[in-house]
Amino acid sequence: MTxxxxxxxxxxxxxxEVLLGASAVFxxxxxxxxxxxxQWIVAVVAAAACATGIVAAAVAATGESMTAFDGAFAVxxxxxxxxxxxxxxxxxxxxxxxxxxxxxxxxxxxxxxVQLAALGTLMLAGAQDLLLxxxxxxxxxxxxxxxxxxxxxxxxxxxxxxxxxxGALLGVVLLAGITLMYAAGRATAYPALAEALPAxxxxxxxxxxxxxxxxxxxxAGGVPGHFxxxxxxxxxxxxxxxFLATLPKAGALAALYRLVAVPxxxxxxxxxxxxxxxxxxSMTLGNFGAFFQTDVKRLLAYSTISQVxxxxxxxxxxxxxxxxxxxxxYYLAAYAVTNLGAFAVVCALPHAHTLDDYRGLLRRHPxxxxxxxxxxxxxxxxxxxxxxxxxxxxFTAAVDGGFAxxxxxxxxxxxxxxxxxxxxxxxAVSYGAPAKTRTPVRPAALLACTAAAASVALGIAGGPVLTxxxxxxxx
Amino acid sequence: MLTxxxxxxxxxxxxxxxxxxxxxRLVLLGTWAGASATVLALALAxxxxxxxxxxxxxxxxxxxxxxxxxxxxxxxxGLSLPLLALTGVLFLACAVHALRQTHRVREFVVLFLFLExxxxxxxxxxxxxxxxxxxxxxxxxxxxxxAGWGHAGAPRAAMKFFLYTFTGSLALLLGFIGLYLAAAPxxxxxxxxxxQNPLAGRSLYGGLVLLAVGVGLxxxxxxxxxxxxxxxxxxxAPAEGSAILxxxxxxxxxxxFLRIAMPLLPEAWRSYAPVFVVVGLISVLYGALVALAQxxxxxxxxYTSVNHMGYIILAIGAAATAGTDTADARRLxxxxxxxxxxxxxxxxxxxxxxxxxxxxxGRTYDMDAYSGVxxxxxxxxxxMGVAVFASLGLPGFSGFIAExxxxxxxxxxxxxxxxxxxxxxxxxxxxxxxxxxxxxxGPLRLPEAPGAxxxxxxxxxxxGVAIVPLLVLAVVxxxxxxxxxxxxxxxSRGVLExxxx
Numbered sequence: 022m023t024x025x026x027x028x029x030x031x032x033x034x035x036x037x038e039v040l041l042g043a044s045a046v047f048x049x050x051x052x053x054x055x056x057x058x059x060q061w062i063v064a065v066v067a068a069a070a071c072a073t074g075i076v077a078a079a080v081a082a083t084g085e086s087m088t089a090f091d092g093a094f095a096v097x098x099x100x101x102x103x104x105x106x107x108x109x110x111x112x113x114x115x116x117x118x119x120x121x122x123x124x125x126x127x128x129x130x131x132x133x134x135v136q137l138a139a140l141g142t143l144m145l146a147g148a149q150d151l152l153l154x155x156x157x158x159x160x161x162x163x164x165x166x167x168x169x170x171x172x173x174x175x176x177x178x179x180x181x182x183x184x185x186x187x188g189a190l191l192g193v194v195l196l197a198g199i200t201l202m203y204a205a206g207r208a209t210a211y212p213a214l215a216e217a218l219p220a221x222x223x224x225x226x227x228x229x230x231x232x233x234x235x236x237x238x239x240x241a242g243g244v245p246g247h248f249x250x251x252x253x254x255x256x257x258x259x260x261x262x263x264f265l266a267t268l269p270k271a272g273a274l275a276a277l278y279r280l281v282a283v284p285x286x287x288x289x290x291x292x293x294x295x296x297x298x299x300x301x302x303s304m305t306l307g308n309f310g311a312f313f314q315t316d317v318k319r320l321l322a323y324s325t326i327s328q329v330x331x332x333x334x335x336x337x338x339x340x341x342x343x344x345x346x347x348x349x350x351y352y353l354a355a356y357a358v359t360n361l362g363a364f365a366v367v368c369a370l371p372h373a374h375t376l377d378d379y380r381g382l383l384r385r386h387p388x389x390x391x392x393x394x395x396x397x398x399x400x401x402x403x404x405x406x407x408x409x410x411x412x413x414x415x416f417t418a419a420v421d422g423g424f425a426x427x428x429x430x431x432x433x434x435x436x437x438x439x440x441x442x443x444x445x446x447x448x449a450v451s452y453g454a455p456a457k458t459r460t461p462v463r464p465a466a467l468l469a470c471t472a473a474a475a476s477v478a479l480g481i482a483g484g485p486v487l488t489x490x491x492x493x494x495x496x
Numbered sequence: 497m498l499t500x501x502x503x504x505x506x507x508x509x510x511x512x513x514x515x516x517x518x519x520x521r522l523v524l525l526g527t528w529a530g531a532s533a534t535v536l537a538l539a540l541a542x543x544x545x546x547x548x549x550x551x552x553x554x555x556x557x558x559x560x561x562x563x564x565x566x567x568x569x570x571x572x573x574g575l576s577l578p579l580l581a582l583t584g585v586l587f588l589a590c591a592v593h594a595l596r597q598t599h600r601v602r603e604f605v606v607l608f609l610f611l612e613x614x615x616x617x618x619x620x621x622x623x624x625x626x627x628x629x630x631x632x633x634x635x636x637x638x639x640x641x642x643a644g645w646g647h648a649g650a651p652r653a654a655m656k657f658f659l660y661t662f663t664g665s666l667a668l669l670l671g672f673i674g675l676y677l678a679a680a681p682x683x684x685x686x687x688x689x690x691x692q693n694p695l696a697g698r699s700l701y702g703g704l705v706l707l708a709v710g711v712g713l714x715x716x717x718x719x720x721x722x723x724x725x726x727x728x729x730x731x732x733a734p735a736e737g738s739a740i741l742x743x744x745x746x747x748x749x750x751x752x753f754l755r756i757a758m759p760l761l762p763e764a765w766r767s768y769a770p771v772f773v774v775v776g777l778i779s780v781l782y783g784a785l786v787a788l789a790q791x792x793x794x795x796x797x798x799y800t801s802v803n804h805m806g807y808i809i810l811a812i813g814a815a816a817t818a819g820t821d822t823a824d825a826r827r828l829x830x831x832x833x834x835x836x837x838x839x840x841x842x843x844x845x846x847x848x849x850x851x852x853x854x855x856x857x858g859r860t861y862d863m864d865a866y867s868g869v870x871x872x873x874x875x876x877x878x879x880m881g882v883a884v885f886a887s888l889g890l891p892g893f894s895g896f897i898a899e900x901x902x903x904x905x906x907x908x909x910x911x912x913x914x915x916x917x918x919x920x921x922x923x924x925x926x927x928x929x930x931x932x933x934x935x936x937x938g939p940l941r942l943p944e945a946p947g948a949x950x951x952x953x954x955x956x957x958x959x960g961v962a963i964v965p966l967l968v969l970a971v972v973x974x975x976x977x978x979x980x981x982x983x984x985x986x987x988s989r990g991v992l993e994x995x996x997x
Contacts, residue, residue: 347563401662403636404629413625414564417673428673432666439662443655450644452600484561491563 034089034096037074037104038143044070045136052129063129067136068115071108078104086495092210093150097495102350103146103275106357110268111139113361113468117368118260120462131171135264137164142272151199151209154276158195158236161269162188169257169265180256187249191239198232201225214284227290233280240273243329244303251310254322259371262318263364266325271353274332278349281339282494297337297427304330304434311441315375317367320441324400327438328356331431334415338422345422347490348414355407355479362396362472369465376445381453389466390449392473397442399476402435407479498554498570501538502617505531509609512602521601528605529591535612536584546577549986565676565683569622574987575754575834576619578980579747582841583619585969586743587612590736593849593962604645611637615744619751624672624684634745635661638737646732653728660715660725668712674705675760690759690994702764709757717749719779719809723802730798735852738794742801743845747837750808754834758812759994765816772813777913779806784923792861794851796931797844800887803920804840808833810917811902816995817909825908830988831981832901839894839973843887846966850880853959857952858943863934865943870936873954877936879963884932886970888925894973
């Protein structure tokens, strides 16, 4: 921390967040007034807020790293990347939800809830203070619980209930962790904690960290907070599933990265080892779960659990490798694009639930199936898609950071994951009669193609992107 | 120039995808043949402009992802140029051979064109990640070819192929990362890494990197014990797929040894060379013995590939043996290994295309189902005979030059292993001749499988046009090897210089 930090309370530093929040509140009011067939205006407002937010975030990213509101919120490469990824992802989710929720009795509520959950995610990513972290956690979680049960049907209710129960439990664990950290460091602001924690009792910090990890891994959908993922993703509507499986991860993992990069950096707590073990568990359990799934959403749900494992690798290597931060951020962006692409395919074919329903689809919808292949092989990490470069980066960071064994585990897991992605690709390209011949939802299909193309483009043009992602996190 | 060669097939494939669905079959197949011919012509133009013995030429080095140490660096030298030309020849032969293809032609052609790009790209790549990108994409393309156009057991075989070779590729990637992190500044550039020799004096680190790279390449090559994916993949793939798989894709592994493992990890390679000698020897003998036990023609050819690749591994292992008195011998071994890649590509390509002809007529690869075919199809039998004799290393064919150099070069440094490996030649000769005899001599008997054409017509024109040039080239290379050796020898000297550090 530089000695001349001025008290900064300029709300414009949080322009993307402010826009999103204002648009959510405005949308809620607007939704109450508009007749049912005009509720789409709320979606337009939301999309405009996201788009403006992306521009604002990009402009902020070109400036110097800084902190706002007495150091509670950081605006640095980490925040900027998560802002752009989450806002762009939110745009995609809004677009995916537009067709299925069109004319729904609670159409505008859907848009508002998505925005609020995204806002919580953004706050998580930028939080530099444990109390703000707690508030962001709740803001990111509660609208998401509601979204999971949005359809009010059996699976949706189960999804919401499971999500809520696990979330409430781990939320309390998170708060307990914060309390212990506060007890250990006598502060909640990260810079102050960074000075105080190295001198604090190690056991106290360690237990506090475990609590924090519990909450953040719940948001990220990683082991051990992963129990909700398969049910919530399978039970909720496809656009909501796309949101739940992709965007909260960005906020949670950024928050975790910030936590280990600043307050915990100087402590003796063996957090790198702990996170490395959790990473290995996450990717392995996720893969095991995904092996014999026949429901596409459930398969993708388990695949997101395993992906958290790869995302945790650079976090474990944070202390040992300079590549950790660009690797994490790049992988986050690459994963968001690719995973949203895969979910867009699911949204485009709302009647195809099982792998078998995709049989013979290549002949009927070649572009859509090609996008699916690109996205699924992208998730495996086949070059030249973005996730390949992401994987290369996280593997490199892990080896560089002294976790070569983790890179080997990750490589083995990558091969294992190939198996279940191929189980999906194979029927789709097979030469059989399509099981169900319904036309795909057009906007979603278009988004799927765009996402697949973007995933390849991001992979090929990864050079300049990676350069942007460097730069130390603000303190 | 090289970029154009690499991208041309993919560009044509993209164009074909834009054509309407009603495009006639022959237009698609003709475009494929045309594109492949153009690629071959361009490759020959590169060959014509290549100045022997002056290292890497036609180089292009563009910044790609500088912050990750990745560059778009391509070029050819004496190791890659023959393989580049071989790729062009084999794809053209497959394009001609496939003229009768009727099943989902458009996808078939597009996949092969894409596969051609990845093969060409791999042989010109001078950046490890670029190499890896093409390596992985070739697996993807071949997976879809086997799964989509293979025989009954194709889905399983394709899955096995993908999982095995993908495992290998990830091991390779870990090895590359190890090399990258050892270099200062971090880079994936092969030329730069060869210059730096970053793992000098770090025996454990070097050993681990070589383990990862070696396993990755050994799976692709394939050597015993990583060869189990090969027989089902070959047996189930369509004829053109098998030809490319054996002719080009297997070379990616052996080429990787010469291009990456030996020059970039000289110290580790020298210390662990005996391992490669042993693995090579086992592949030679085991491949031949298992091939001897096969009743299916295509499976037998697949196992002889394991045997033939074993010679290459033996040679490059023997080439690492220390001692100044064997310098010439070692150069002979490396040159022979490269020559063997080209020779094996041509001959196995021809054999698999001939196997495709056999299957098309009789709907089975079972050798016991055929007898006395030579009476019905004399031309087919003649070509098969030529291919078989060439494959068992008869003088006058390319295989002889290759195997003679390998064995002569390896004998000095590794006498025992080489002596045993000679037995492999005897075994292959025996098994290939036995197969020839069983199928082509004796009383006429043809399979009665459903869908089999009883009359067993002789070779059709397009099949002959595809196969004959491969065999002619094998003879040309066997009679006048100098023009190819002149290209290869300086490069193998370069590899050995890098290895000697």
